[in-house]
Amino acid sequence: xxxxxxxxxxxVVLVVCAWEPAFxxxxxxxxxxxxxxxxxxxxxxxxxxxxGTAETAYGxxxxxxxxxxxQTFPVGPLSSTRLDSVxxxxxxxxxxxxxxxxxxxxxxxxxxxxRTELFSFPASIDAVPEWPxxxxxxxxxxxxxxxxxxxxxxxxxxxxxxxxxFFFLCADQSPTDEPEGGFFxxxxxxxxxxxxxxTSDPIFGDHRAMMVRVRAHxxxxxxxxETPGMVVLALLLGVSGWFALRRR
Numbered sequence: 001x002x003x004x005x006x007x008x009x010x011x012v013v014l015v016v017c018a019w020e021p022a023f024x025x026x027x028x029x030x031x032x033x034x035x036x037x038x039x040x041x042x043x044x045x046x047x048x049x050x051x052g053t054a055e056t057a058y059g060x061x062x063x064x065x066x067x068x069x070x071q072t073f074p075v076g077p078l079s080s081t082r083l084d085s086v087x088x089x090x091x092x093x094x095x096x097x098x099x100x101x102x103x104x105x106x107x108x109x110x111x112x113x114x115r116t117e118l119f120s121f122p123a124s125i126d127a128v129p130e131w132p133x134x135x136x137x138x139x140x141x142x143x144x145x146x147x148x149x150x151x152x153x154x155x156x157x158x159x160x161x162x163x164x165x166f167f168f169l170c171a172d173q174s175p176t177d178e179p180e181g182g183f184f185x186x187x188x189x190x191x192x193x194x195x196x197x198x199t200s201d202p203i204f205g206d207h208r209a210m211m212v213r214v215r216a217h218x219x220x221x222x223x224x225x226e227t228p229g230m231v232v233l234a235l236l237l238g239v240s241g242w243f244a245l246r247r248r
Contacts, residue, residue: 027061027186030203031093031131031168038170038211042136043087046215047077049180050172054134054211057091057168058184058203060161065187069169070106070113070156071210072181079150081216083141088157089170089211090125091134099167100124101159103139113154113183115191119145120158134170136211147219154183156212170211177208 036054049071060067086103104120106113125137157169183193196204 027064027067027188028184028201028203029059029061029168030171031057031059031091033173033206034132036091036132036134036170037129038089038134038136040136042089042138043085043213043215046085046087046213047073048213049073050209050211050213051174051177053172053174054089054091054132054170055173055206056203057089057131057134057170058210059166059168060186062161062165064161066158066160067184067186068104068156068158069184069210070104070154070182071212072110072113072183073153073155073214075110075150075152078148078153078214078216080147080218080220082147082219083145084215084217085138085140086155087136087138087213087215088123088125089134089136090128090167091131091170092128092167093131094166096164096166097128097130098124098126099128099159099164101157101164103141104156104158105145106154108152108154110152110181111195113193118153121145128167131168134211136213148216155214156182156210171207172209172211173206174208175206179207180209182207182210 033056036057038052038054058069083105088103090099101123102120103123105118107118108114121139121142123137123139125135127135129135159167161167179197182196184196185191185193194201196207
């Protein structure tokens, strides 16, 4: 009797281990690697880090409550800009073709996004194609989205894989492209990010870029009335007053 109970426990453990990675590990999954078809242009006048072909796509096992993938955008192109829209490429492997998700924006360094998002906004896509086909959706950023300063930004998507199962974010894995930084995390990571360029997860072995693109426009810098803005305003007023006195 004791041996039969022990056998049952071992079988349960084997089933659990076969379904998911070890506790605390990433639960990322990917579609079979091949060249996907992506119809139509998307954010073609924006900042694009991929080469336009999707060799694979990244997703999460359906037991995840939420998961995020973000692409790292270099210093410079997004400095002093405001996002107009974000283009995201999606595919799927199951019959459901409608996905609700969020576009997420994080500041941070080249090596790590912040733990807390800078801002996010909801989005959806209908008629997501089945792999190996894929499609971009362009999502307009809200009018009140904050302007971006200098530094690195990490922009991507968050969705609920337990509600919208087996949807995948397209990825470029062309061998001729230089790899672009990116990060991932889910509800079991404790808020900790994993890097696609520094992980033992095999699905990122040939990573080049996530297929997330951004359109943005430059905005003039206007000092605020916080301490730095008050200092600048005081200096401008002082210089103006000095010139006015010299003219008398």
